[in-house]
Amino acid sequence: MIQLPELPFSSKDLEPFISEKTLSFHYGKHHKTYVDKLNGLIEKTEYASTSLENIIRHSDGAIFNNAAQVWNHTFYWNCLAKPSNQKPSTELQKAITRDFGSIEEFTNTFSNSAIGLFGSGWCWLVISKDHKLSIVNTQNAQTPLTTDHTALLTCDVWEHAYYLDTQNSRPEYLKNFWAIVNWAFVSEQYQKHLEQYGNT
Ligand SMILES: [Fe+2]
Numbered sequence: 001m002i003q004l005p006e007l008p009f010s011s012k013d014l015e016p017f018i019s020e021k022t023l024s025f026h027y028g029k030h031h032k033t034y035v036d037k038l039n040g041l042i043e044k045t046e047y048a049s050t051s052l053e054n055i056i057r058h059s060d061g062a063i064f065n066n067a068a069q070v071w072n073h074t075f076y077w078n079c080l081a082k083p084s085n086q087k088p089s090t091e092l093q094k095a096i097t098r099d100f101g102s103i104e105e106f107t108n109t110f111s112n113s114a115i116g117l118f119g120s121g122w123c124w125l126v127i128s129k130d131h132k133l134s135i136v137n138t139q140n141a142q143t144p145l146t147t148d149h150t151a152l153l154t155c156d157v158w159e160h161a162y163y164l165d166t167q168n169s170r171p172e173y174l175k176n177f178w179a180i181v182n183w184a185f186v187s188e189q190y191q192k193h194l195e196q197y198g199n200t
Pocket of ligand 1: 026030073156158160161
């Protein structure tokens with residue numbers, strides 16, 4: 001049985017950048033529905049008593065889609081926090097500057113990638129085993145979890161993530177996104193990666 005994780009912030013914490021209304025639909029309806037559908041699909045199957053990550057790595061079709069959407073959304077919520085002018089850790093700032101030129105160039109490239117994604121999906125900052133940072137888009141439920149890359153940051157660019165707040169304007173949503181990125185979480189993922197694969 002897969003559980004819907006608690007949100008790491010309260011329902012008004014992301015305002016005015018993401019409204020309580022968006023959060024109530026996005027978390028309370030969309031994310032919850034992926035969890036409920038997944039539990040219905042895996043009941044009495046080999047996946048019923050395994051981890052979410054394991055399901056994602058070994059399934060396809062509807063089970064994969066719902067499982068990956070559960071994982072992607074949980075990761076997305078962890079990437080967000082109450083606005084507080086957070087910055088990446090010094091180590092992550094150095095890595096971003098090394099691979100993208102500057103923090104500003106990174107955020108611009110990430111935003112352009114997210115805005116340019118056709119249809120529904122996710123934009124990610126990922127890192128390879130040899131510590132190279134890159135920005136990748138995934139369509140629909142696809143996730144870096146099934147690749148050689150480790151996810152550090154994601155932005156959900158399905159319309160349900162922003163339509164109630166910025167209607168059809170994905171660029172406006174991306175602008176808001178940077179005000180609420182939980183850099184402490186992103187930096188922690190970078191640190192964990194270095195610990196797992198060795199320092200540069
Ligand atoms: Fe979503």
